[in-house]
Amino acid sequence: MVYLAVVRLQPDRDYKVIGTRIKTWWGMFFIFCLATLFNPIVSLLSLMALTFFALKEYFSMIRTRKADRRLFLWAYLAIPLQFYWIYIGWYGMFIVFIPIYVFLLLPLPRLINKGTGGFLRSVSSTQWGLMLMVFGLSHLAYFPFAAPAYGGGLVLFLVLLTQLNDVIHYLASMYIGKKKIVPTANPHITWEGFICAFIATTAFSYLVHPYLTPFGSQFALIIGMLVSLAGFFGSLTISVLKRDLLIGDSDRAEALKESYLSRVDSLTYTAPVFFHVIRYVYDFM
The missing domain is CATH 1.20.1480 (hypothetical protein mp506/mpn330, domain 1)
Structure with a gap:
């Protein structure tokens, strides 16, 4: 909904990258739903x-x-x-x-x-x-x-938070972003986007946690903050990694914008952080 509204407000801007990212994320989310909830x-x-x-x-x-x-x-x-x-x-x-x-x-x-x-x-x-x-x-x-009793819900919870963090960060950076964090690594990452994504992810974690997790309200807030931070560092790390490996190969760099790697960059960081923090705090892990 937010993506469609922004596209209509600014039809002159190119939102193809985020559109592809949202479609791919929802496809992954559907697969995670089927996989984690059934078997x-x-x-x-x-x-x-x-x-x-x-x-x-x-x-x-x-x-x-x-x-x-x-x-x-x-x-x-x-x-x-x-x-x-x-x-x-x-x-x-x-x-x-x-x-x-x-x-x-x-x-x-x-x-x-x-x-x-x-x-x-x-x-x-x-x-x-x-x-x-x-x-x-x-x-x-x-x-x-x-955690057989909570595992499926925890995975869906993490995927939702990571997806929301990525999308809000990108949209806010495109729409209101001015101060780029690391322009040489990723020109789409700005401080405005980071702050908006941090607030939105933390709030979403607080609102959704009763339906998918056994967390308390305070821990849900902390998890939302950690996922947002980990997702930011994951996306930034993969961006730097790709630019380092693909120096002088612009054709391959363009082709890899719609790759699996570009879609799971944040999860490479959020998944282990989420897992080990929960395992440290809760006995059911």
């Missing part, structure tokens, strides 16, 4: 596919060499293992598998008979992609298994 296994498989496509698009941005192909294969193999730990409810392995074990073993295929040229860049960029696209997003799949 945790469906949710697990759906999110595993989402992490695969996000990681694939991330790898497509990296200038690779032939020596990196085996490294990427090992990275893809980490996805089903990470989600298997979720399926069997092994939280200890879930939380350390990618940050520790994959981190220690990932360089092996790059070390064996592949030389030393470009070693640090290829291994570090691969591990960074796994942390964001697989480890971060996989927290969404753990909710229905960690």
Whole structure:
């Protein structure tokens, strides 16, 4: 409704990017509704596919060499293992598998008979992609298994908050934004947009929490603030990451504006923050 109203008020401005983003977000929200409310296994498989496509698009941005192909294969193999730990409810392995074990073993295929040229860049960029696209997003799949009574509602709650934060931030920046936060990283992020999104997300969290979560009112306010902040840093981080990897490749940068990666950038940060704060405060996780 807000998007349609703004488009009518300012027909001379190009809102194609936010329009595409809203459509994609609602498509994702519909999938999350079906997956989380009916069957945790469906949710697990759906999110595993989402992490695969996000990681694939991330790898497509990296200038690779032939020596990196085996490294990427090992990275893809980490996805089903990470989600298997979720399926069997092994939280200890879930939380350390990618940050520790994959981190220690990932360089092996790059070390064996592949030389030393470009070693640090290829291994570090691969591990960074796994942390964001697989480890971060996989927290969404753990909710229905960690808290069967509330998991589906918590995922929908988080997706709604993250979506609202992104949309309000973008619209406010386009409509009233003047002071850009990091113009070299993302020209669409402004202080006015950040403040509007922060207030709207916090208020929405307070209003909706009785229907989707077991939270108290005070905790709902805190969660709304944390999701807004985490979403901002997630979106900003992915923006900087894409601009760094795609320097000098404007065609690919334009094509990736409508990619999975551009839609889940905020979730890579909001999902783990949301999960671990709840797990620390509430016993049901």
